[in-house]
Amino acid sequence: MAAPMLRGCCLARRGALACIDGGSRHGRGAAIGCRSSGKRGRSSVAQQPLITAQKSGKGEHAWAAVVGLEIHAQISSNSKLFSGSQVQFAAPPNSLVSFFDASLPGTLPVLNRRCVEAAVMTGLALKCHINKKSLFDRKHYFYADLPAGYQITQQRLPIAVNGSLEYSVCVGKKRSQVITRTARIKQIQLEQDSGKSLHDELRSQTLIDLNRAGVGLLEVVLEPDMSCGEEAATAVRELQLILQALGTSQANMAEGQLRVDANISVHHPGEPLGVRTEVKNLNSARFLARAIDSEIERQINELENGREILNETRSFDCKLGCTIPMRDKEGKQDYRFMPEPNLPPLLLYDTASLPPGADPQQVINIDRIREQLPELPSETREQLVQQYGMLPEHSFTILNEVGLLEFFQNVIKETRAEPKKVTSWILNNFLGFLKQQNLAVNESPVTPSALAELLNLLDRKAISSSAAKQVFEELWRSKGKTPSQIVSEKQLELMQDGEALNQVCLAVMEEHPQVYRSAR
């Protein structure tokens, strides 16, 4: 499907950037810090959410940043929120589009049970109140990848409200101090994803792919309880781990399954909140913190220079390293919300309120879903600390790397080595190698079994610790060989036979008489 080029699309607007003036990024302007950040050299006060800006002659002037997040997580489900089309990443364009997804007239939405269950489970894991009655609304706007001209969402009465997300930040010189913070969750709502627009500048066309149109999303709204990019990024990471543990979303940012919009403002503590901007489409874990910090920096700089912050939508340009305005201000949207008349209220039950004789296929029991809640990341980390004597900060690293926990557990299963030893090897050597080669855990040439075997050799003192490192390096290069094979090929065994050792020593002395003599 193709449409003429969208007027004022982001690419075309790059020429008219109202970006940060260079000064702010080179030391003159506001310094930026955050209560949890210790790594940033310019950071001011470690424990205070205050940002100090030096204004020549005027002394210190403190700024506080306020960050709230809207996170869209694609629900992991076989079919879309209101239609039977399959959900799949990177399928050929427009190959997963039902009549409803293409908004053919006369088609009606039919709610996907799995998506509702995923929303309830996510709500429970985030300590939300689950609304036993929630409603669907239409949010109207014209855009080429929104075929119906409206998105079905939950504006008035969402499925879950008033939860909280706990996340931990590591502070201190060696980042060894773990501090737990809480961001309140305003609500979780079910809504439809849009399609994708691909702008072909050359032919001045917009190409539309509706594969994503109608995929179920969980919109998680975090209250403005964060104060810097790192906090926001850490909160997002924690949410991501929770969603993955629940299986309610794959939450893979690279595949667009987790998308973040941030509401950002700055103010002087004790004064009313400042005008906020919305930075849209923070779709890369790498740039999330940077984008937020750069916007905070920009706002402070604007205010310091006597300019105003406009209530506008911006996007982060990762090449420029700053945010840029996105939409025309004149086109301020009125979404003309209206109840979705084709969907009756969504009713949920608990065991107490379950109508007698209800068809289990027709009702959703919140208590049943609560029973099915898996272990959450915070519990897993606690378990690692308790069971293996792991340091809390190490438990974070183990969970934060995709697949590392499973790798760790598999090694533990197969080795007699001390858990602390395993942790140390995995965090220092294994992870180090992965980072160095820019590999993910599941791309590692070293299998858990191989590492377990290596650690066993070390544990029964068959090899020395320096030989172990040599074997480990060899494992990396020669895929398929076992540690024992490498040890014997390279003759790295420690010699246990005293007589043989004696013979070796004598032979060395005989071969090097001068050295022997001088040493004596």
Added chain:
Amino acid sequence: MLGRTLREVSAALKQGQITPTELCQKCLSLIKKTKFLNAYITVSEEVALKQAEESEKRYKKGHSLGDLDGIPIAVKDNFSTSGIETTCASNMLKGYVPPYNATVVQKLLDQGAVLMGKTNLDEFAMGSGSTDGVFGPVKNPWSYSKQYREKTKHKAHGENEDSNWLITGGSSGGSAAAVATFTCFAALGSDTGGSTRNPAAHCGVVGFKPSYGLVSRHGLIPLVNSMDVPGILTRCVDDAAIVLGMLAGHDPKDSTTVQDPVKPFTLPSLTDVSKLCIGIPKEYLTPELSSEVQSLWSKAANLFESEGAKVIEVSLPHTSYSIVCYHVLCTSEVASNMARFDGLEYGHRCDIDVSTEAMYAATRREGFNDVVRGRILSGNFFLLKENYENYFIKAQKVRRLIANDFVNVFNSGVDVLLTPTTLREAVPYQEFIKEDNRTRSAQDDIFTQAVNMAGLPAVSVPVALSNQGLPVGLQFIGRAFHDQQLLTVAKWFEKQVQFPVTQLQELMDDCSSVFEIEKLASVNFC
């Protein structure tokens, strides 16, 4: 044969008096002869003949699918029909061929029904005359009836004869005309504010609007989702019940349909109405109501009373707010529902390609008529953040009051309400177009739209001919999901009044055999 009812012709098919193909060909030839009425937008001749052929095979093998097998039907052109153009009488959907069947269409086809074609309507069903579609207005067959012509001899002949034709009412005027001219035995209409009942009344046929949620809307191109219901137009109440029996029930593709299983309907023949309580809403006695219709209405009430039914005056106090409230809710949903017609995925697309926005604007300007655009504009106004509370929310509250009015009346022991369907009989087209669509809709939906706001079943039954020789219909309104009870009462009433069949022989001499007078008994009711 064509003048028979669905039930009668179904029996004839079963007994082999006629074959489905013969029946289909007769209807097709009549469709051609009545083409000037403009009842059909698309005549699906090939498809119909093929379906008839298949039906014939089944009959030969003795494997008939039931009462509808081989029965010619017509479908309003706002129901999606797989492989058959579905236009909504709009430039926007000219050439649009849906890839799927509406559930109601599929159900009819599954029963062996033969689809003759798609019938004319007001653009996107927005109107009460069937005059505002892009394919031109539908002409009321009664304009050419012996009954009407005799009464209006002095002006019917002469040079302006052709401009004196009457409107069918709407928006399902094509379906009503198709049934009234015997080109099919049942037709689907849609009813949002009276669009099935109004033309039924003007064309002298039965027009039934089922309870909201009883019949699937999947595939019906929406006007107002919360009020739309597929309607059934037939020549008698029994036929409407047969069709309803085929259509009713839960549809997994329409979440607003009832979950409870619906059993097939067979209407009993009432002999005793003494246990019935008929309510006459006093608010429906408006100054605009023609004295003739009013007198037929009270005669009908007297008829019930004389047969032993309890007839009482009841009050629906919020009736006067209904039409305004309907306007706000209708246009708001229209604004939303029409948003999808942007020229991208299907339908009309303009030649402008400066930008997507310019393309949208020109496409919608070219695609929709003034009525549709006007409703979109008002609807968007009502939905604006600043207006939402004052208009949409208020209208929703009033809607609840109106629905409660009915609930209260039914809770007080009333079984069925009896009201006029329209203010007067059909008017000439020239007369009708003196007022704009909005004014006409407000007048013509006055007795019908409150039922849609409350989701109740209602049926218009032809009662008698007016002094001008034109049909007049009365409306029965039932409790929600008591459709069967409602139709049972309507059937009893129908039997009492013996409404005459339209006589079109003068016009179509060669079809005279078609219009054998089977029921033309007396107009003794008047």
